[in-house]
Amino acid sequence: MGAAHKSQIKVEGMNCASCVTRVESALRGAPGVTDATVNLATETAQVSYDGGFAGIAEVLAHAGYPTTSNQTRLKIEGMNCASCVGRIENALRDSTGVIEANVNLATGSATVTYAQGTTSPSDLAAVVTATGYPAHPIQTAEATRDDSTKANEIHALTRITLVAAALALPVFVLEMGSHLIPAFHHWVHVTIGTQASHVIQFGLTSILMIGPGRVFYAKGVPSLLRGAPDMNALVALGTSAAYIFSVIATFAPQLLPQGTANVYFEAVAVIIVLILLGRLLEARAKGRTGAAIRKLMSLQPSTARVWRDGSWQDAPISSIKAGDKLTIRPGERVPVDGAVLDGTSYVDESMITGEPVPVGKAPDDQVVGGTMNGTGALRIRATHVGADTVLAQVIRMVEQAQGAKLPIQALVDRITHYFVPVVIAVAILTVLVWLILGPAPALPLALVAGVSVLIIACPCAMGLATPTSIMVGTGRAAELGVLFRKGDALQNLQRARVVAFDKTGTLTQGRPELSDVIPAAGFDRAQVLRLAAAVESQSEHPIAHAVTRAAPGTLPQVTKFSSHTGQGVSAEVEGRSILIGSDRFLSESGIDCAKLADAVEHHAQAGATPLFFAIDKQAAAALAVSDPIKPETKAALDQLRDQGLKLAMITGDNSKTADALARKLNINHVTAEVLPEGKQEAIAELQKQYGVVAFVGDGINDAPALAAANTGIAIGTGTDVAIETADIVLMSGDLGGVARAFEISRRTMRNIRQNLGWAFGYNVVLIPVAAGILYPFGGHLLSPALAAGAMALSSVFVVSNALRLRRMRATLPDGETPLNTQEVTS
Structure with missing residues (x-):
């Protein structure tokens, strides 16, 4: 048997014959590969393989020769439960060249990563369409049309639901009215007759199934025939069983055991109406989950x-x-x-x-x-x-995060893969048990229980539990200036036990400022500052700029300027000889700075850098230069500490300055005097000591640490958001965004757990109830119509619970005004 796929893939990093050998060896050892030929000139490989492509891409990346990949998004119609998601993902992952495929039920879309040259967006859309779900590639401008598409969908569902309700109401009144009101039953019997009533119910229910309810059979029956049943199949099976039994009871009651010829047309009609109503409410709620990204799109x-x-x-x-x-x-x-x-x-x-x-x-x-x-x-x-533009980058990041799958979703995927077949098996078993062990008349009781099991099962809620919370949570985060570039960062961040910070530009302003001038006896402070600023204006050093910025007015002319690397500068100003630098620099020039050194000792202890100033070989003043702490830093760290997190600082600055800052900010752990690459080792040490680590840096020289941490958080500037090594980007330099990111992560994951708890708990509890487990203990059998109502409300509950995340407000400590109290409007 030949290989299922044959692809030509682009391979990066090859530059010699030995590379070719290594790539061929790696490919031939990859799972499912039957043949591989590598061409150095074209930098491609011809690969024949069975199964999925993801394992091949992983092997190449591990060998150091990754395949060039592209990413596309597909719009998919007709998905309505987690089973649909699993089926489409499996079809995509098994198709030629696909490295990864994530399908999002909440957005009705798929994000597909594939090897360049192996397939195309239109081919991938065709693969999805072949599974029974029409799909097409999303064009750049299409997202802006999503509002009208969603509105059209809601309008169509509203119309269909109203028509279904109009058809179902007479059926419900004729049947249930007769059961509940004896006088009404007598009136029906006398006027139109019981048989005529059943025939009218048959006609209306048939129209309802062919018309508004047709969607369940058009999608459910083919999925059954393909051996991959979905939620539509459950509805189709349950309502068809009740309908066929009712038709026999109406037109050929002699075929049924004595006393069992009951009709359940009203159950079929009400089930269809309630499920359509549930889908309408779900569509309206889902339409609000994407409000944040639509709001971003409308800004331009x-x-x-x-x-x-x-x-x-x-x-x-x-x-x-x-x-x-x-x-x-x-x-x-x-x-x-x-x-x-x-x-x-x-x-x-x-x-x-x-x-x-x-x-x-x-x-x-x-x-x-x-x-x-x-x-x-x-x-x-x-x-x-x-x-x-920044806005386009923000929208892309939010879309990527919303389309991502969290690690927690893996469990859901495994369960939903088997969910519908298991429910069908449970329904069949329920019917058999009732037929064998149930009281007379066993047949209608078995039918009611079996149909209820099929109808009450809700894979929709399972499929919506995670993606709706991710959509709303990441969208609200973007409005608060927190961009989750990678979806799994949403789950990983709330697991962090320690937050490590870069110092310069993160905890501090990143720009030194002159904090004090201490003149020696007989020297004027203003005159000293004027002369020092004039000399430092000739230097490019950041500390020199701090001195220059602090001086008011016009500066005098400087001559004979000279820079002494690592020590200081010298010059002549207004005929005077000036020296500025370390105490060692001045001492080597024969100037005694002992008294001034004592005067600035407390500044040095606080983390400031002392400079000494001499005029004509006399110590004239000491200057203290420091990198000021950002105004919001202390409050932000207090917030993190209140959340139970340990705080650490990793910096290339000297130990004395770092320790002084740590004492001032109450930071638990300090690693100082490390080069950028050394920050990776510092992160590894923190991971050994504390576990999961988040690192916060300015994204310029912190790339190694951002990549090494379990979650990297980059401080943006509002105009620089494309920080590739970060998992999360804060759009402003405000460190309060770190606390907001943790709070958003925590609340979103709590919301996801609530949704999953409801979705799974609902099915675990109510499927046995629908099967009749309470009947022997004096309980009643659950009506199929009530089962349909409960199933519809389950999905609505999950989406509505996720929408609560839109009300998240980011507040500053000490009762200050919320940073952004604007609510999203749909």
Whole structure:
């Protein structure tokens, strides 16, 4: 038998014959591979294999020669339960070249990663369509049309449900009215007769099944015939069994045992109506789960005022190119990312950063597309447009996180794979047990119990439990300035036991400031600062810039400037000889700094860097320069500590400065004087000591530590979100975002556990009840109609519970105002 697949794949990293040998060897040892030939010139491999491609991709990556991959998203119609999800995922993963496939029931979409050149989005869509679920690749602009598509779906479901209810109501009144009200039963018997009543119920129920209920049979019967039944199959089986029994009881009662010729048309009709109603409520609720991402998409205006052909013109946003000049009037949204050329204004960036305070903008400042301009007018030069804007990157990250599968979903997938077949088996067993052991008349009791088991089982709730919570949680997080770049970070973060921070630029401002000037006896503070700033203005060192920024007014001219690496600087100013640097530098020049050294000792203990200043060979002053702690740092760390987390700091700064900062911020563990690559070892040490570690850095020189931590959290700037090594990106420099990220993770995972607990608990408890386990103890058999109502409400409960995450508010400690109290509107 030949291989099921034959693909030509692109292989990265090959540059010699030995590489070819290694790649061929790796491929031939991969699971399912029957033949492999590698071509160095084209950097490709011809691979024949059985089964899925994921194992081959993993083997190549492990060997150091990864395959080039692409990713696409597919829109899938007709999914309504976890069984559908499993079936589509299996079909995709078994198709040519697919490395990974994640199907999301809540969004009705699939995210597929595949080896470049092995397949195409249209081929993948065809694979899904062949399983019975029409699919097509999602185009870039399609997401913006999702609102109208969802509205059309809700409108169609509303119409169908109303028609179904109109048909079911007479059936219900005729049958249940006769059971509940003896006078009504007598009136029916006298006027139209019992047989005529049953015939009317038959006609209305038949129309209901052929019309509004047709969807259950059109999808359920083919899935049964394929040997892969889904939720529609359960409904089709249950209602068909009750319908066929009722038809026989109506037109050929002699075929049934004496006393068992009862009709259940009203149960069939009510089941269909209630399940359609449940799907309508579920669709309305699911429509609100994507509100956050639709809100992000709506931020970018459709047109912009751009300078073209010597005049300002309104042009479509799609026509804007990098380098174009645009004008933004007061109250308008910024159309694209850009740099301010002219004008001043305050811009509300809360929709991107979660920060409510407008940010001042002046020439050379950056503005972000989608933010709201205040009362000033701005002229900008476009720097990033289209898919390269911050807003587009944010939307992509949110979509990726919403389409991800958490590790917790693996258990759900394993159970739902067997769920529907097991339910069918339980229903058959229920019928047999009632026929053998049930009291007379056993046949109708067996039918009621079997149908109830089929109808009450709810794989929908299982399939929706995780993705709806992820969608709402990550969407709300994005509104609060917290981007979960990787879906599993949502689960991993709440497992962290210690949070490690980079120091410079994360806990501190990252920009040294002059904190004190201590003049020696006989020297004036202002004069000292003026001369020191003049000399330091010639230096590029960050500490020199701190001194220069602190001096007011015009600085005198400097001559004979000289930098002494690692020690200090010297120069002449206004005819005076100036030295600035360490006490050692001045001592080697014959200047005694002992008295000044004592004066700045407490500054050094607090983490400041002391500088000494001499005029004409005399110690004139000491300067203390420090990197100020960010205003929100202490409050943010207190929040994390209140959540039971240990705090650590990993920095390349000297031990004395690091220890002083740790004492001030009450940090438990300090690792100082490490190079960027040494931070990985520090992370490993923390993992050994505490377990799961989250690392927070500014994303510039912290890439190794961000990658080494169980969860990497990068501090963004509002304009820099593409930090590839981070799992989570904070859109503002506010460290309060770290505490918000932990809280969002914790609440979302709690919500997921609630949903899963309900979905599984519901089935574990109610399927035995539907089977009649309470009947021998004086209980009643569960009506199939009540079973349908309970099943419909189960899915609605799960989605509604997930929607509670939209109300998450991120509050600062000490009762300060919430950072963002805007609620999402659907």
